[in-house]
């Protein structure tokens with residue numbers, strides 16, 4: 229299976245880079261994993277609603293340009309379907325069984341995802357009603373994907 233994570237902006241913090249590197253290395257035994265970064269738009273505090281929508285739309289266009297037609301897209305969204313680690317494992321397993329071998333997770337920028345990306349997504353997944361910074365979300369998601377593969381393989385790790 230091919231897993232792609234699309235995120236907005238470059239990772240800044242060393243601890244996040246190190247964590248993501250560790251889990252992508254571990255995931256190498258289970259799938260092909262690719263992290264794709266698209267450039268972010270400047271989003272100062274005082275943007276109007278219209279300007280915020282424009283920022284999200286521009287980032288959204290860049291995200292959509294990285295998604296091929298055959299990819300099963302999971303949009304990460306606070307208001308999406310609440311899932312457990314087992315639910316994520318099941319969704320990935322189901323993708324494998326039904327021949328969807330390219331699964332792409334999309335994480336929005338600081339203002340969230342554009343409606344066009346949400347429309348393209350096959351499902352909308354939430355890790356709880358808390359707001360995680362988008363760069364930390366990349367690390368949490370990488371760990372959860374690793375956990376999901378361990379669960380599906382029946383390997384110890386998940387508690």
Ligand SMILES: C[S@@+](CC[C@H](N)C(=O)[O-])C[C@H]1O[C@@H](n2cnc3c(N)ncnc32)[C@H](O)[C@@H]1O
Nearest residue numbers: 304305335336339340341354355356358360362
């Ligand atoms: C800082 S958050 C964006 C906050 C924005 N107000 C919103 O409602 O989307 C950046 C991105 O991280 C992801 N994210 C943050 N917390 C999440 C959560 N609890 N569950 C799923 N995705 C989350 C989403 O993809 C979101 O677009």
